[in-house]
Every structure is written in C-alpha cells, then in structure tokens.
Amino acid sequence: MLDLRKLAVFVAVIEEESFSRAAQKCHLSQPTVSGHIKSLEDYFQVPLFDRHTREVRPTRAGQLLYRYAxxxxxxxxxxxxxxxxxxxxxxxxxxxxxSTIPGQYILPGLLGSFKREYPAIKITLKVADTQEIARQVALGELDLGVVGAKIPERELDFEPLWEDKIVLIASPRLFKEPCTLSLRDLVEIPLLVREEGSGTWLVVQEKLREEGLSPEECHIVAELGSTEAVKQGVKAGLGAAFVSEIAVEEDLERGSVLKLSLPFEIERYFYLITPRHHILSPVAQIFVDFCRRSD
Structure with a gap:
C-alpha cells in the first residue's frame, strides 16, 4: 500500500532539490530519505530521479508522481x-x-435557530444578487448559497427548499384600491425593477415571456439595486414593482402599499446552492441537513 509519509519525503526532495536538505526538513537521516525514495521506485517499478547527474532532477515519472503526490x-x-x-x-x-430576499428576510431567522442548535459554529453571511452568490459558490469563495432563481451553472447543484410568491405592488398614490390588471395595463404603468442578476427579476422576466409579453415592452422607469430601494420607490409613487410577498407582508398589512392582481400568478422556489464537484465541509453539511429539516 502506498505510504503517504514516503510521498511527503519524495515531495520534499524535489522541492528542496537536495536529499540532505529534505532529510533536515523531514527530521530524518539522509539514509532514511534515500530508503524511502528507493521504496517508492520499487513500488512503481520506475526510476523517479535521474542518476546520471549530480543535480537532483526528477524523471518524467518523477514529475508525474510529484503532481499527484x-x-x-x-x-x-x-x-x-x-x-x-x-x-x-x-x-x-x-x-x-x-440573494437579497433569503439573505434579508429568511436566513437571519433560520440562522438564529441554527445557532441555538450549533452554538460553536461561526457564520459569515454575504448578501448579493443571485448571479453573484452563484459565482462565489462555484469559485469556492462561499461554502453554500441560498438564492431566488435557478440559473445555468455546470459547477453547481440547485436544490429547491422553500416556496415563494412574487406579487405586483403599487402605492395608493397610483391606485386608490387593489384591482386586477390585464397584460395591456401592465405595459402602460410605470415599473420599478431590480438590477440584472436579481433572482426576483429573472423569474418575473421568464413568467412574462411565458404569458406572451416581452419584458422590453414594459415601461421601466428605474432599475434599483435592492428590494428595500424598490419598496421605497413604490411608496414614493415612482411606479409599481414585482417583489417577493415575504418582503412586503408588513407593508401590505399597514396599507402603505397595495397588491395588484394579474391574470396569472408568479411562484418560485428558493434554492440551496452546493458545489457539484467538491465534498462539503462538515460544517456546511450540518447546515444543509438543518435546512432540509426546516423545509
């Protein structure tokens, strides 16, 4: 069986370019280092170093073994x-x-419950749009992500966790009372939207296309960088907006915004993002299992 300790000695010899320095680095005698190299050569049945030069130079087999070691x-x-x-x-x-909605409205409460069960785990939460969170998980900068849309990404798996509904809201300044709008009405009203990369806006665009309406036909008056900015713009009477129902529950109860009905509903999932080709750390796996129990 391959001995990792011997591989570590082999790597040290190559990186130090010296048997004697490798012996010092590994706290071994030089004969022991030479013996480990001979043992590896016997195991693989190939020479790992060029014996015809005074320099410590690996053979092609040695170079290959070094990369894998x-x-x-x-x-x-x-x-x-x-x-x-x-x-x-x-x-x-x-x-x-x-992403914005789970990051601001779902994960804080969930993390509170998680910390009560696992107090020794420290959590760092980054909030950004769906595409940015997906990018960072794919690069290994984040362990996991929770986002509001499923996007094409070969390096990631998307697991649906929780359902959400996207609603159209407006200020009482624009509409005196809740009403039902047709697709033609939707084209004519001023609309506030999230920035490109937002999971909410990606889902809305997809649904509009399914209903035969191009998002480019909408009268978009502003593109804003957060759900809170969109809500404040709506309250100021700048226009109507599609937002997660979770984000406006209190505003609807207070009457500071109205919910407008459409001929269709927009429903979606919040997804747990995991890296497809990497084994999750124990801490990440604990959180994944916790989310599944909380489903």
Missing part, C-alpha cells in the same frame, strides 16, 4: 482537518451566501 497530501490534510471538526462536535466557520 501534492494533490494526495493536500487531500490528506483536508481530511484530517475535517475529521477533527467532526470529533470536536461541529465547530468551525460557515461561509454562507444569500
């Missing part, structure tokens, strides 16, 4: 670290991303 040793370190986390009862740091 580095990866194996890194995986070994990750494994030890993650197993220690398990043994410590779920301590660690979770780097979580949320």
């Amino acid at each position: 580095k990866r194996l040793l890194k995986l070994s370190e990750e494994l030890e670290r993650e197993m220690r986390l398990f043994a410590q009862g779920g301590q660690g740091v979770l780097f979580l991303g949320g």
Whole structure:
C-alpha cells in the first residue's frame, strides 16, 4: 500500500532539490530519505530521479508522481482537518451566501435557530444578487448559497427548499384600491425593477415571456439595486414593482402599499446552492441537513 509519509519525503526532495536538505526538513537521516525514495521506485517499478547527474532532477515519472503526490497530501490534510471538526462536535466557520430576499428576510431567522442548535459554529453571511452568490459558490469563495432563481451553472447543484410568491405592488398614490390588471395595463404603468442578476427579476422576466409579453415592452422607469430601494420607490409613487410577498407582508398589512392582481400568478422556489464537484465541509453539511429539516 502506498505510504503517504514516503510521498511527503519524495515531495520534499524535489522541492528542496537536495536529499540532505529534505532529510533536515523531514527530521530524518539522509539514509532514511534515500530508503524511502528507493521504496517508492520499487513500488512503481520506475526510476523517479535521474542518476546520471549530480543535480537532483526528477524523471518524467518523477514529475508525474510529484503532481499527484501534492494533490494526495493536500487531500490528506483536508481530511484530517475535517475529521477533527467532526470529533470536536461541529465547530468551525460557515461561509454562507444569500440573494437579497433569503439573505434579508429568511436566513437571519433560520440562522438564529441554527445557532441555538450549533452554538460553536461561526457564520459569515454575504448578501448579493443571485448571479453573484452563484459565482462565489462555484469559485469556492462561499461554502453554500441560498438564492431566488435557478440559473445555468455546470459547477453547481440547485436544490429547491422553500416556496415563494412574487406579487405586483403599487402605492395608493397610483391606485386608490387593489384591482386586477390585464397584460395591456401592465405595459402602460410605470415599473420599478431590480438590477440584472436579481433572482426576483429573472423569474418575473421568464413568467412574462411565458404569458406572451416581452419584458422590453414594459415601461421601466428605474432599475434599483435592492428590494428595500424598490419598496421605497413604490411608496414614493415612482411606479409599481414585482417583489417577493415575504418582503412586503408588513407593508401590505399597514396599507402603505397595495397588491395588484394579474391574470396569472408568479411562484418560485428558493434554492440551496452546493458545489457539484467538491465534498462539503462538515460544517456546511450540518447546515444543509438543518435546512432540509426546516423545509
């Protein structure tokens, strides 16, 4: 069986370009280092170093082994670290991303419950639009994400968690009372929208196209960078807007905005994003399991 300790010595010899310096680095005698290299050569049945020069120069087989040895040793370190986390009862740091609606209106309450169950886990929550959160999870900058739209991304898996409804709201300044609008009415009213990359706006555009209406036909008067900015614009009478019902529950109850009906409903899921080709850390897996229980 392949011995990781011997691989570590082999890597040290290549990186130090010296058997003696590798021996010092690994706290071994030089004969022991030479013995480990000979053992690896016997195991693979190929020479790993060029013996016809005074320089420590790996053969092509040695170069190949070096690349794989580095990866194996890194995986070994990750494994030890993650197993220690398990043994410590779920301590660690979770780097979580949320698009605007889940990040502002769902995850804070969920994280409160999560922290009560797992107080030793530290959480860092980043809020951005759906596309940015997906990008950072794909790059490994975030462990997980929760977003409001499913987008094409080969490096990620999207698991539906919770349902949501998107509603059209307006100020009492524009409409004295709730009413039903036709598609033609929708084209004529001033509309506030979120920026490109917003999960809410992506879902709305898709639904409008399904109903035979191009989003470009809408009378868009402003593109705003957050749900809160959209809500404030609506209250100021700038126009109507599509928003998550979760984000305007209190505003609807107070009467500061009105809900307008349409010939169709816009429903969606909030999705849990996980990296497709990477094993989740213990802390990330704990949070995934918690979300599934909270579904």
